Amino acid sequence: MTLFGLKVIANVFRFPFELDQIWSQMGEVGARSLPLVAASGLALGVVMTLHTRSTLVTFGASSMIPELQSLSFFVEIGPLVAALLVSGRVGASIGAVLANMRATEQIDAIEALSIDSFKFLVVPRVVACVLVMPLLTTFMDFCGLLGGFVSEYAMSHLSLQLYVTRAFTGVEWSNFIPPTLKTAVFGFIIGTVSSFFGYSTNEGAEGIGRAATSSVVVSSLLIILADVILVKIIFLVFPESAI
Amino acid sequence: MWNRNITIGIFVVAGTALFTLAIFLIGNQHTAFARHIELYTEFANVDGLAKGSKVSVAGFDSGEVTDIAVPNSPSSRFRLKLRIEQRVRGLVRTDSMVTIATEGVVGDKFLLIHQGSATAPEAAPSSTLPSTEPIDMADLLEKSTGLLNSASGTMKTVADKLNGTLDAVTTTVDNANDLVVGLKQGKGTIGMLLRDETTATNVRQAVVNAKQATTSLNHASGQADALVSDLQSRGLGQRADQTMSNVQSAARNLDATSQQLHQTLTTALGPDEQGVDAAGNIQESLSNLNQATGNMAEDTEALKHEFFFRGFFKHRGYYSLATLDPTTYRTDKLFTNTGNPRAGSRRRNSSSERRMEAKFYLRRERHRSIERSPSLAMRRSKALW
Numbered sequence: 001m002t003l004f005g006l007k008v009i010a011n012v013f014r015f016p017f018e019l020d021q022i023w024s025q026m027g028e029v030g031a032r033s034l035p036l037v038a039a040s041g042l043a044l045g046v047v048m049t050l051h052t053r054s055t056l057v058t059f060g061a062s063s064m065i066p067e068l069q070s071l072s073f074f075v076e077i078g079p080l081v082a083a084l085l086v087s088g089r090v091g092a093s094i095g096a097v098l099a100n101m102r103a104t105e106q107i108d109a110i111e112a113l114s115i116d117s118f119k120f121l122v123v124p125r126v127v128a129c130v131l132v133m134p135l136l137t138t139f140m141d142f143c144g145l146l147g148g149f150v151s152e153y154a155m156s157h158l159s160l161q162l163y164v165t166r167a168f169t170g171v172e173w174s175n176f177i178p179p180t181l182k183t184a185v186f187g188f189i190i191g192t193v194s195s196f197f198g199y200s201t202n203e204g205a206e207g208i209g210r211a212a213t214s215s216v217v218v219s220s221l222l223i224i225l226a227d228v229i230l231v232k233i234i235f236l237v238f239p240e241s242a243i
Numbered sequence: 244m245w246n247r248n249i250t251i252g253i254f255v256v257a258g259t260a261l262f263t264l265a266i267f268l269i270g271n272q273h274t275a276f277a278r279h280i281e282l283y284t285e286f287a288n289v290d291g292l293a294k295g296s297k298v299s300v301a302g303f304d305s306g307e308v309t310d311i312a313v314p315n316s317p318s319s320r321f322r323l324k325l326r327i328e329q330r331v332r333g334l335v336r337t338d339s340m341v342t343i344a345t346e347g348v349v350g351d352k353f354l355l356i357h358q359g360s361a362t363a364p365e366a367a368p369s370s371t372l373p374s375t376e377p378i379d380m381a382d383l384l385e386k387s388t389g390l391l392n393s394a395s396g397t398m399k400t401v402a403d404k405l406n407g408t409l410d411a412v413t414t415t416v417d418n419a420n421d422l423v424v425g426l427k428q429g430k431g432t433i434g435m436l437l438r439d440e441t442t443a444t445n446v447r448q449a450v451v452n453a454k455q456a457t458t459s460l461n462h463a464s465g466q467a468d469a470l471v472s473d474l475q476s477r478g479l480g481q482r483a484d485q486t487m488s489n490v491q492s493a494a495r496n497l498d499a500t501s502q503q504l505h506q507t508l509t510t511a512l513g514p515d516e517q518g519v520d521a522a523g524n525i526q527e528s529l530s531n532l533n534q535a536t537g538n539m540a541e542d543t544e545a546l547k548h549e550f551f552f553r554g555f556f557k558h559r560g561y562y563s564l565a566t567l568d569p570t571t572y573r574t575d576k577l578f579t580n581t582g583n584p585r586a587g588s589r590r591r592n593s594s595s596e597r598r599m600e601a602k603f604y605l606r607r608e609r610h611r612s613i614e615r616s617p618s619l620a621m622r623r624s625k626a627l628w
Contacts, residue, residue: 027251034254135258142261168272170351172295176265240295
């Protein structure tokens with residue numbers, strides 16, 4: 001899998017760049033995942049505010065709810081949940097599609113046409129995942145804040161302006177930009193792992209299901225493990241972002 | 244195909260726009276797009292303050308800590324670099340005090356810049372503001388512990404004293420209880436007063452006597468009122484007023500008389516037409532009288548040598564002032580004769596004697612001066628001739 005990933009990186013900078021495929025996969029991975037991510041973000045935002053409110057009200061710190069909400073989503077909840085959602089939806093899709101193409105010898109047919117199947121099928125999907133994940137994470141963050149505002153407005157009739165002001169008061173650029181951009185790594189993991197399991201399967205219909213399952217499980221696991229390492233690296237590079 | 248491309252384009256543009264918006268909102272909250280000035284301050288203890296901590300000017304979020312320089316020695320202090328908005332610069336003066344504060348009970352640390360005085364100039368960029376060290380919680384707890392120990396000792400002392408006081412109160416209450424019991428049993432003076440019938444009868448009799456005395460006093464008061472009314476009917480008050488008026492009139496007359504007398508004396512003792520006052524005139528008159536007396540003595544002396552009177556004097560005998568000495572003057576019978584009124588008065592009155600002796604010396608000196616003066620000697624020789 002490591003060699004597969006290195007091969008993907010090496011082929012990204014090789015001509016032809018397959019921009020049409022990349023654009024098409026961005027629609028498949030990004031635009032079609034947006035409803036799932038947005039809905040999840042809204043729901044998580046509402047739930048997060050309900051949970052934190054009961055605790056913070058006890059200490060008389062209800063004014064810190066927006067700040068806590070924004071920090072939670074920008075730093076960890078947004079990137080991680082978005083990546084896991086995408087890994088569940090897109091990872092399974094990529095793994096199943098490529099495994100099905102392998103099982104039905106479509107990849108062999110592409111190869112027979114003197115087309116680099118790896119460059120044509122795998123690299124655009126990985127690149128699309130890398131490019132789309134930060135955008136989906138941003139959507140996730142804002143939907144979470146919107147859900148938090150709706151919940152807070154229903155409870156205390158807090159104005160949107162004051163909510164936004166409080167939400168961004170304690171947030172630094174280092175709390176938003178590095179965690180958002182780290183999802184590009186998550187996208188690379190999703191695309192690479194899913195493509196690996198789908199592209200390398202040699203079985204039939206049973207292999208398709210196994211590839212899809214393995215893609216979701218392994219990519220999710222690797223995302224969580226990579227998150228630990230990336231957070232550590234972010235704290236190392238941006239020590240002021242450590243909360 | 245076009246619908247898919249549009250959807251993807253909207254997704255990419257919207258995602259990028261949201262990412263940019265988040266960056267802008269965060270930067271706006273940290274005033275990253277506003278004009279700033281940099282200031283410095285120093286602390287021995289930064290109390291958990293970190294790079295990026297918020298800086299508040301008079302409670303208004305205005306910047307952040309951009310750098311913390313660690314000191315090289317314990318004698319040095321942490322040097323904090325602050326970046327605050329240009330628009331609050333008017334509030335930051337050279338005497339603005341910087342302190343480390345906490346947001347709420349569990350909030351983050353931040354730097355609080357107090358407003359300076361209006362008379363102080365604005366803090367220049369890159370200048371160092373004065374600071375107040377934060378309160379060390381460990382020291383505070385240590386002092387609180389000492390205070391609590393002291394309070395505990397004080398409370399113990401107070402409790403001991405309260406116990407003693409309560410014992411004394413208990414004893415007092417017991418004594419009062421005994422007293423009340425004795426009163427109820429008719430013991431002691433008060434008890435006898437309350438319980439003994441004979442004493443009660445005596446008290447009643449005393450009350451009756453007091454009533455009678457009050458009646459008598461009331462009668463005497465009525466008589467005194469009648470006496471006062473009688474005095475008032477006789478007009479004693481009007482007479483007293485008349486007398487006082489007469490006295491006042493007499494005093495006014497006396498005052499007028501005194502003023503007239505004073506005016507008369509002032510006129511009499513005042514200066515005459517030549518501007519000489521009465522004392523000067525009297526002195527001059529006395530001087531003239533003295534001179535006339537001297538001239539009279541000269542004339543008398545001249546009579547002794549005149550042709551018509553010389554025989555008389557020779558027959559009677561006389562002294563010449565030029566040769567007469569005081570001892571002879573005092574002892575000679577001519578002057579000590581009691582039949583001579585002048586000599587008799589000399590003996591009776593020592594002051595008159597002294598005046599006579601003075602006149603004697605005066606005349607003799609004047610006579611001698613005449614003897615020495617050529618003009619007077621000539622007059623005398625002419626007279627003698």
